[in-house]
Structures are given as structure tokens and as C-alpha cells.
Amino acid sequence: MRELPIFLRATPEERLALAHALALVVEARLALWRRPFREAMAERPEKISPTLTRVRPRRLAWAVEAVSRRVPQASCLTRALSLRRLLARAGHPSQLVVGVAGGAGREFESHAWLDCGGETLIGAAEGRYAPILTLPGAAGA
Numbered sequence: 001m002r003e004l005p006i007f008l009r010a011t012p013e014e015r016l017a018l019a020h021a022l023a024l025v026v027e028a029r030l031a032l033w034r035r036p037f038r039e040a041m042a043e044r045p046e047k048i049s050p051t052l053t054r055v056r057p058r059r060l061a062w063a064v065e066a067v068s069r070r071v072p073q074a075s076c077l078t079r080a081l082s083l084r085r086l087l088a089r090a091g092h093p094s095q096l097v098v099g100v101a102g103g104a105g106r107e108f109e110s111h112a113w114l115d116c117g118g119e120t121l122i123g124a125a126e127g128r129y130a131p132i133l134t135l136p137g138a139a140g141a
Contacts, residue, residue, distance in 0.1 A: 012051075013051050013052070013054050013055045014055060014059055014063065016049075016051050016052065016055075017052060017055050017059065017060055017063040017086065018063045018066065018067060020049075020052065020063070020086055020089065021060070021063040021064045021066070021067045021082060021083075021086055022067040022071075024064070024081075024082040024085050024086055025064060025067050025068050025071050025074055025078060025079070025082045026071055027082075028040070028077075028078045028081040028082045028085075029071055029072075029073065029074055029078045031081075032075075032077065032078060032081075040081070041081070041096075041135065043084075043088075043135065043137060043138065044085065046085055046088035046089045047089065048088075048089060048090070048091045048139070049089045049090065052086070052089050052090040052091075053090050053091045055090060057087060057090070057092050057094075057116045057117065057119075057121055058119075058121060060083065060086050060087060060090060060092075060121075061083055061114075061121035061122050063086070064079050064082050064083045064086060064122060065079065065122065068082070075112075076111055076112045076113065076122070076123045077098070077112040079112075079114075079122050079123065080096050080112040080113060080114040080122055080123055081096065081112075083114045083121060083122050084096050084114055084135075084137040085137075087114075087116055087137060087139075088137055088138060088139055091139045092116055092117070092139055093116070093136065093137060093138055093139045094114055094115060094116040094121075094136075094137040095114070095115045095116070095134055095135070095136050095137065096112065096113075096114050096134070096135040096137060097112065097113050097114070097115065097131050097133070097134050097135075098110060098111070098112045098131070098132060098133040098134075099111050099112075099113075099125060099128075099129025099130055099131045099132060100129060100130055100132055101128050101129045101130065109129070110129070111123060111125050111128075111129045113125055114137075
């Protein structure tokens with residue numbers, strides 16, 4: 001129940017961001033389970049929400065992280081895809097990056113993160129992963 005005080009202290013705009021984030025995280029998780037990778041990663045046009053434009057990108061990332069803790073198997077890719085769409089709804093362009101690490105006797109690993117305005121908002125990797133795929137996320141229409 002500790003989430004309730006956080007929700008109650010949030011601004012109305014942040015509460016809306018939490019609602020959008022929950023829907024997007026669930027949708028992304030289901031898409032990654034059920035759809036081909038290319039289809040799950042495809043960018044969709046997003047309508048800009050005037051209310052979400054008043055929420056800073058860092059707070060949108062907070063909303064995605066907060067709801068992701070309650071969605072089973074909400075991986076780094078799930079969170080990055082969700083934030084990419086949420087940022088588009090708020091009118092912020094972003095960049096989703098998938099990277100890999102491993103080789104030379106080490107186990108292969110992959111990781112996804114999302115950059116916006118020169119800052120990594122979700123999935124900071126501290127340079128451990130070599131980027132292999134970068135997907136720009138346009139601002140909403």
C-alpha cells in the first residue's frame with residue numbers, strides 16, 4: 001500500500017502519466033510475447049496529449065518504472081518501448097537503443113535503453129553494451 005501515498009502526492013498530470021504508462025507497459029509486454037519482433041518494435045503514430053506535455057521527460061520515465069514493477073516480466077525492452085510511446089504522446093522525440101555484450105568466453109547479453117534530449121531516461125548501461133540497433137522515436141502528431 002505504499003504506492004497509494006505516492007499516487008496521492010502526484011500532480012494530476014503525473015497521475016495521467018501513470019495511467020498511460022500502465023496501459024503502454026501492459027501493451028508492450030503483450031506485444032513482445034505475441035507478435036513478431038519487428039512488429040512489436042514498430043513505431044506507431046501517437047496523438048499529443050496537451051496534459052502530458054506539461055510533464056517533464058524524467059517524470060514520464062518515473063511513471064513507466066513505477067508501473068513496470070507491477071507488470072510481470074516487464075523487461076528493459078518493455079520499459080523502453082513504453083517510454084518511447086509515452087514521450088511521443090508528450091511531444092518529445094527520443095531514441096531507443098538495443099545493445100549487446102559478451103564474447104571471448106563471457107555469456108551473451110542484450111539490453112535496451114531510451115535516450116531523450118541527450119539523457120538516458122531508462123535502462124542506463126554505463127557503456128557496457130555495444131549498440132546494434134537504434135530506433136528514433138518521433139514526437140507525437
